[in-house]
Amino acid sequence: MPSIGLHHYLALSAVVFCIGIYGMLTRRNAIGVLMSVELMFNAANIALVAFGRFVTPQLVTGQVVAAFTIAVAAAEATVALAIVLLIYQHHRGIDVDRINIMKW
Amino acid sequence: MIQTAWLIPIFPLVAMAAIVLFTHRHRALSAGISIAAVSLSFLWGWSVAVSVWGDPTVHRMSFDWLNLGESMYIPIGIQIDGLTGMMLVVVTTVALMVQIYSLGYMRDDPRYSRYYAYLSLFTMAMLTLVLADNFFLMFVSWELVGLASYLLIGFWFEKQSAADAGKKAFITTRLGDLGFILGLLLLYTGCGTLTFQGVFSAVDSHVLSGGLLTIAGLCLFAGAVGKSAQVPLHVWLPDAMEGPTPVSALIHAATMVVAGVYLVARSMSIFLAADRAAMVVAWIGIITSVMAASIGLVQNDIKRVLAYSTVSQLGYMIMALGLGGFTAGTFHLMTHAFFKALLFLGAGSVIHAVHTNDIREMGGLHAKMKTTSITFLIAALAIAGVFPLSGFWSKDEIVAATLGHPIFTVLTLAVAFMTAFYMFRLYFLTFTGKPRDQHKFDHAHESPKTMTVPLQILAVLSVVSGWIGLPWLEHGFSSVVFHEHPHHPEFHVVWAFIAALVGLSGIGLAYMMYYKGSIDPERVRARATGLYTTLLNKYYFDEAYSVLFVRPYYTMCRGWFWFDQHAIDGAVNGLGRVSVAWSVFNRWFDETFVDGAVNGVGWLTRGFGAIVRHLQTGRVQNYAFIVFAALVVLWLLQ
Amino acid sequence: MDPITLAFLALAFLIIVASLFVVSSRNIFHSAIFLILALFGVAGIFVLLEAPFLAAAQVLIYVGAISILMIFAVMLTARIADGQLRYTNEQVPTGLLVSLGLLVVMLYSLWQTPIPTSAAAPVSGAGRKLGELFLTQYVLPFEIISVLLLTALIGALVIAKKDPRAASAADDSAADVPARERERAVV
Numbered sequence: 001m002p003s004i005g006l007h008h009y010l011a012l013s014a015v016v017f018c019i020g021i022y023g024m025l026t027r028r029n030a031i032g033v034l035m036s037v038e039l040m041f042n043a044a045n046i047a048l049v050a051f052g053r054f055v056t057p058q059l060v061t062g063q064v065v066a067a068f069t070i071a072v073a074a075a076e077a078t079v080a081l082a083i084v085l086l087i088y089q090h091h092r093g094i095d096v097d098r099i100n101i102m103k104w
Numbered sequence: 105m106i107q108t109a110w111l112i113p114i115f116p117l118v119a120m121a122a123i124v125l126f127t128h129r130h131r132a133l134s135a136g137i138s139i140a141a142v143s144l145s146f147l148w149g150w151s152v153a154v155s156v157w158g159d160p161t162v163h164r165m166s167f168d169w170l171n172l173g174e175s176m177y178i179p180i181g182i183q184i185d186g187l188t189g190m191m192l193v194v195v196t197t198v199a200l201m202v203q204i205y206s207l208g209y210m211r212d213d214p215r216y217s218r219y220y221a222y223l224s225l226f227t228m229a230m231l232t233l234v235l236a237d238n239f240f241l242m243f244v245s246w247e248l249v250g251l252a253s254y255l256l257i258g259f260w261f262e263k264q265s266a267a268d269a270g271k272k273a274f275i276t277t278r279l280g281d282l283g284f285i286l287g288l289l290l291l292y293t294g295c296g297t298l299t300f301q302g303v304f305s306a307v308d309s310h311v312l313s314g315g316l317l318t319i320a321g322l323c324l325f326a327g328a329v330g331k332s333a334q335v336p337l338h339v340w341l342p343d344a345m346e347g348p349t350p351v352s353a354l355i356h357a358a359t360m361v362v363a364g365v366y367l368v369a370r371s372m373s374i375f376l377a378a379d380r381a382a383m384v385v386a387w388i389g390i391i392t393s394v395m396a397a398s399i400g401l402v403q404n405d406i407k408r409v410l411a412y413s414t415v416s417q418l419g420y421m422i423m424a425l426g427l428g429g430f431t432a433g434t435f436h437l438m439t440h441a442f443f444k445a446l447l448f449l450g451a452g453s454v455i456h457a458v459h460t461n462d463i464r465e466m467g468g469l470h471a472k473m474k475t476t477s478i479t480f481l482i483a484a485l486a487i488a489g490v491f492p493l494s495g496f497w498s499k500d501e502i503v504a505a506t507l508g509h510p511i512f513t514v515l516t517l518a519v520a521f522m523t524a525f526y527m528f529r530l531y532f533l534t535f536t537g538k539p540r541d542q543h544k545f546d547h548a549h550e551s552p553k554t555m556t557v558p559l560q561i562l563a564v565l566s567v568v569s570g571w572i573g574l575p576w577l578e579h580g581f582s583s584v585v586f587h588e589h590p591h592h593p594e595f596h597v598v599w600a601f602i603a604a605l606v607g608l609s610g611i612g613l614a615y616m617m618y619y620k621g622s623i624d625p626e627r628v629r630a631r632a633t634g635l636y637t638t639l640l641n642k643y644y645f646d647e648a649y650s651v652l653f654v655r656p657y658y659t660m661c662r663g664w665f666w667f668d669q670h671a672i673d674g675a676v677n678g679l680g681r682v683s684v685a686w687s688v689f690n691r692w693f694d695e696t697f698v699d700g701a702v703n704g705v706g707w708l709t710r711g712f713g714a715i716v717r718h719l720q721t722g723r724v725q726n727y728a729f730i731v732f733a734a735l736v737v738l739w740l741l742q
Numbered sequence: 743m744d745p746i747t748l749a750f751l752a753l754a755f756l757i758i759v760a761s762l763f764v765v766s767s768r769n770i771f772h773s774a775i776f777l778i779l780a781l782f783g784v785a786g787i788f789v790l791l792e793a794p795f796l797a798a799a800q801v802l803i804y805v806g807a808i809s810i811l812m813i814f815a816v817m818l819t820a821r822i823a824d825g826q827l828r829y830t831n832e833q834v835p836t837g838l839l840v841s842l843g844l845l846v847v848m849l850y851s852l853w854q855t856p857i858p859t860s861a862a863a864p865v866s867g868a869g870r871k872l873g874e875l876f877l878t879q880y881v882l883p884f885e886i887i888s889v890l891l892l893t894a895l896i897g898a899l900v901i902a903k904k905d906p907r908a909a910s911a912a913d914d915s916a917a918d919v920p921a922r923e924r925e926r927a928v929v
Contacts, residue, residue, distance in 0.1 A: 004750045006859055009791070010852050012754045016761050016780075018845040023765030025729050025837030026830045031816050032770055033725070035777045038808065039761050042784045045796075053791045055857065057864040060871050063793050064880055067872070070796075070803050071887045075894035077808045081815045082898035088819045097831045100722030729833055729840060736843040739851075 009050035017043035030084045030094040034077065041073045106155060106163050110182050112148045112192065113231035115141040120224035123217055134217035138224045139203050142196065145231060149196035153189035164237050164301070178298060183237030186585040187434060191234035191366060194441045195359050197565070199227045201558040202354040205449050208554035209350050209456055219259060223354070226252035230359050234366060238299040239288050242367070246284070246331070249360050250277050256355060257347040266346040273340040280330015280337055280364075287323030290316060304373040313377060321374045321381035324367060325388075332364025332418045335392045339645050341415055345407040349452030352407060357414050357448050358441040365421045369434050375425070386426025390515050393419030395643060397522040401529070402639045405461045406451045409530050413487070414444055416519060420502055427512065429505025435573050435581050436502055439494035442569050443486040446562035450480035453555055454534060457548040458541075463533045465544055470535040472548045475556045477535045479563040484531050486566045488524035489607040494570030499607075500600045501573065507599070517606050524610025532618035750790055757783035768829050770816050778809045795869040 016039055023036030045066045052062015088094050119141030123134045156163070166181020203223055210219055229248035236242040251274075258270025288298060294312035295303050306312050312320070328334070333341035344356045355361070368375065368385060375382040396415035403409045417440050424433035453476040454469060455461060470477040486493040489500070499520060506512035539545035550556065573581035617623045629636050641647070719730075760780035767773040781804040788797035865871060876884045 003744070004747050004790075006857060007852060008750065008754075009787070011849060012757065012787070014845060014848040014852065015758055018841045018848070019758070019761040019765055021732055021844060022837050022841035025725055025732070025840065026834050027765065028829055028831050029770050031812055031819065032765075032773055032829070035764055035773055035812065038777065038804070039764060039780065042781065042804075045800075046784060046787055049788060049791045049793050049796060053793070053864060054859045057860050057862045060865065060868050060875060063796050063868065063872055064875055066793070066796055067799060067876075068883060068887055070799055071891060074803050074808060075891050077811060078894045078898045079901065081811055082902040084815055085818065085902045094819050096725055097723055099724075725831060725833060729837060732840050732844060733836075736840060736847060739847045 006050055006054040009054075010047055013043045013047040013050065015043075016040075016046065028095045028097055030087065030096050030099075031081075033096055034080050034084070037080075038073065038077070041069060045069055106152055106184055107165075109148065109152050109163070109184055109235065110165060112145045112152070112196075113228045113235060115144045115148075116224040116228040116231070120221050120228065123221040123224065128217040128221070131216040134220050135203075135207060138220035139200070139207075141224060142200050142203050142227055145227065146196040146200045149192035149231070152184060153193045156184055156186060156189045162301075166237055166299075169240075178240050179238070180241040181237045182235040183300060184235070187366075187369060188234050190434065190438055190581075190585055192231070194362075194438050195227070195230050195234060198354055198358040198441055198445045198562075199223070199230075201445065201449070201562055202350045205353075205452070205555050205558040206348070206350045208552040209452055210348060213348075215259070219256075219348070222252055222255050222259070223351075226256065226355060226360070230363070233363055237301070238297075239291065239303065240298045242370075243281075243284060243288060246327070246363060246367075247281065249363060250274060250281070250331070253277075253344070253355050253360055256351040257344045259347055259351065263346065265343075269340075269343040269346040273344050276337050276340040277330040280327045283323045283326020283330075284367075285327075287320045287327065290320040290323060294320065300370065307373045307377050310377075317374065318378040318381045321371070321378040322384060324371055324374065325381065325385050328364030328367045328422070329388065330364070331367070332361050332422065333392075333415050334364070334388050334419060334422055335395060336645070338392060338396065338415050339649065342408050342411040342642070345405070345411050349407065349448060349455060352411070353445045353448030353452065356411065357444040361414060361418055362421070362437050362441060365418060365425065365433060365437050368422065368425045369430055369437075372425075372430050376428070382426045382428065384426070386423050386509075386512065389419045389421070389423030389426055390512055390519075391419070392416070393423060393519045394515055395419075397519045397526070399639050399642050400526040401522060402636060403526075404464055406454065406463050406466075406530065406534065407448070407461055409463075409526060410444070410447050410451055413447075413523065413527065416523060417444065417487070420499075420516070420519065423512065423516070424502045424505045427505050427509060429502060431581065431585060432498070432501035432505040434585055436498035438581075439486070439498040439566070439569050439573075442562055443483040443493075443495060443566040446479060446483040446559060446566050447487070449555070449559055449562065450476050450483065453551040453559065454480075456551055456555070458544040459547075460541075460544060463530060465541040466534045466539075467537045467541075468535070468539040468545060469548055472545070473535075473550045475550060475559060479556075479559040480535065481531060482563045483566050484527045486570075487527055488611055489520060489603055490611075491604055492570070493567050494565075496600075496604065497570035497573045500596070500603055503599050503603050504596050507596070517603065520603055521606045521610040524607040525614045528611045528614035529618050532614060536619055746790060749786070753783050753786040753790065756780075757787070770829070771813070774809065774813045774816055777812070778805055781805050781809065792864050793868060795872055 020036045020038075020040035020043060023039065024033050027033050027036060048062045048066045048069065050062075052060065052066075056062070084094055087099060091099065116138070119138045122137050127133045127137060163184040164181060166179045168177070169180040170176060170178040203220070206219065206223070210216055213219060226249065229245045229252055232245035233242055233249060236245060254270045254274040257273050258267050260266045261270070291303050291312070292298055294316055295306040297303060297306075303312075307317065330337045341356055341361065345352055347356070375385065393416045396412045396419060400409050400412035400416060403412060417436070421433040421436050421440070424430075424436065453473065454466065457469070457473060457476075458466060460466070482493070486495040489495045503513065503516055503520075506516050613623075617625050617628070638644070757780050760776045760783060763776035764773050764780060767776060781800065785797045785800040785805070788794075788800055
């Protein structure tokens with residue numbers, strides 16, 4: 001077995017990302033969807049850091065961007081959870097497939 | 105007097121207005137006003153005529169009527185000379201006599217006031233006509249005369265034949281008036297004025313001459329042909345006898361019909377300059393004269409005999425004028441007016457007595473109506489040209505005027521013979537012999553004074569009026585009427601003798617046939633059946649006109665009616681139907697395609713929306729699914 | 743098999759299994775637990791990639807803050823005990839298809855794409871270097887991120903705060919006290 005390289009990390013990233021997509025598409029619970037999105041964020045972070053590690057080892061640009069991504073994800077999670085609470089107060093439930101007011 | 109001559113036509117005008125506006129409910133008052141007015145005109149007219157007698161100046165008064173600057177300037181006014189004076193005398197005298205006579209004749213008529221209003225209108229128009237100093241005013245009054253004629257011929261309009269006769273007279277004379285107005289336009293174009301003075305000086309100085317002048321003269325003469333009942337427009341005059349007999353005397357014998365003669369006489373300068381037109385005038389005159397006299401030979405209606413006599417005598421005058429005998433024509437005009445009025449009024453008296461127009465139902469009336477009979481005899485002698493009555497002198501002048509034209513002379517004498525014959529045939533059949541209808545004879549009576557007095561006055565005039573034309577008078581008729589073209593005919597003893605002889609022979613023939621019975625009229629009739637029938641039917645003029653004009657006109661009208669009904673209406677209706685059809689189609693198109701397009705867009709949008717709406721579930725996960733599915737698909741497509 | 747390879751495989755296995763549980767667990771609370779596990783795995787991967795600062799941040803922010811926040815939300819909203827509840831929607835087959843398809847696509851692309859890698863050793867002292875970059879070259883994004891975080895904080899507060907009118911309406915209702923307790927808990 002060859003040593004672990006960029007492709008292995010990227011493959012891991014792809015797998016996690018697709019799992020996240022599956023979750024995002026199928027979970028009814030809004031918080032479940034949010035968790036799936038977090039998975040996808042992490043997959044992206046893995047890819048970013050892996051590229052930075054193997055393509056430009058002398059720079060830390062990949063890590064900078066990943067750090068920003070983490071910060072943005074934190075902000076996203078905060079706002080999203082607030083919205084989930086609001087929805088819960090209005091609908092007495094947070095099932096995403098019952099929330100279709102965007103239709104109007 | 106001359107300065108106030110313009111009042112002469114005003115009197116009857118005022119009378120007419122007064123009758124129409126105020127007094128039409130009062131019969132006697134209306135008649136009185138009318139007679140008073142015409143009496144004033146009579147006095148004024150006579151005094152004016154006397155004062156201009158032998159006075160060579162022409163008195164003119166005029167004022168501007170239409171002044172459009174350079175383009176058109178029509179003054180109107182009056183002009184008095186010998187001719188006018190003579191016409192004033194004739195018109196006012198006959199009018200006065202007739203109006204007085206009508207007091208008796210029309211006594212029982214329900215429209216008495218209206219009758220006098222019409223008479224006044226006519227008198228006014230006729231007086232204006234003779235006083236006018238220009239063609240324009242003359243034309244206006246000419247038409248007014250025609251209107252009055254129409255109203256009076258159709259006065260008994262309950263009778264279909266009277267109403268028809270009125271229309272016939274009006275329409276027939278209108279044909280001539282068309283020529284008149286064309287002539288006026290030609291004269292105005294050629295001379296730039298319509299006053300007699302201006303036109304005649306233009307003609308005399310050859311400003312207007314040649315073909316144009318000839319045409320203008322013929323056009324004017326066309327008016328005279330209509331009004332004076334010359335061939336071929338003479339057909340209205342015999343029918344006009346449907347009117348009251350005094351009207352026949354006034355209008356259709358003595359005054360209105362001589363308007364045409366007056367027009368030709370007044371336009372003397374034009375006809376002197378246009379000799380070809382004058383020749384046409386002469387020929388028309390003599391043809392009319394011969395034809396009408398021959399028809400008069402066989403008619404049985406007393407008024408129709410007189411009507412054809414009138415046409416014949418008018419033809420005489422016209423012929424004389426055409427041959428240059430202006431004095432002869434106008435002289436005969438005057439004498440004829442008196443004795444023909446007398447004849448008509450006498451006939452009216454007879455009709456009043458026996459209530460028929462047919463001389464075959466009369467006879468022997470002399471015994472019952474002495475005054476009428478004697479005055480009628482005087483008039484008959486006058487028209488036959490017996491010395492020394494008025495007709496002798498005027499007819500002599502006419503014969504003299506034809507000298508140099510042998511055909512005219514012969515025909516004139518023939519007419520003189522026929523005139524004497526039919527007039528005495530009429531006299532003998534009416535007043536002498538045995539009564540052929542005993543019942544009517546028994547009821548006959550002499551007419552009242554109001555009718556006989558005018559007869560007597562006119563009888564006197566019929567005798568003496570010719571004397572003012574005695575050729576050896578220093579200031580006789582011929583030297584007075586035309587100052588500017590003095591005309592002194594020689595008195596031809598031989599021709600006077602011949603003419604008188606011809607007249608007497610006519611009287612003699614009539615005497616033999618209808619008094620003595622030595623010649624049986626029936627046998628003469630049997631000998632010349634064809635000629636007799638032709639004459640009895642008046643040369644089939646009415647029939648010819650019916651075939652030539654009336655029926656083609658009807659046919660044309662029917663054709664146009666058919667055309668109107670089928671083509672025009674068809675086109676209009678067709679257009680309507682096409683419009684309706686087009687509208688229906690438009691509506692269908694509108695509803696189907698336009699609305700269809702609009703609705704279709706809506707329907708399409710809605711249908712598409714109905715399909716597409718399923719995509720918009722409002723659920724985020726569906727959208728996300730589509731996004732990623734699309735990503736896969738895009739990659740696969742790549 | 744060197745230790746790094748071993749570690750990678752172990753971590754990858756951990757991450758993938760934990761992730762699968764996150765998306766497929768019937769109980770949303772279990773999902774949250776498995777998410778924490780997966781995030782720890784990612785932190786390990788960061789360590790393997792010689793990014794210790796990121797690994798620390800991952801643990802602090804994700805595991806420490808976000809996951810806890812999620813558990814709070816789960817406990818505030820979901821009826822955890824209700825196992826009968828349908829936890830997936832009708833997109834399971836199609837979602838599976840799409841995610842697998844995408845995985846194939848990505849792996850295939852990865853397989854096909856030559857990526858120029860550098861064999862050079864990674865820079866030493868990455869944490870220090872990172873700090874310098876944040877305050878020099880990337881100072882503007884850094885500040886913007888901090889503003890973004892602040893905005894998100896305030897926004898979350900505003901959104902989650904009860905509408906005053908709705909609150910007054912709620913005051914009249916029987917569920918007055920629990921609502922206030924929930925509110926206090928959120929704050």
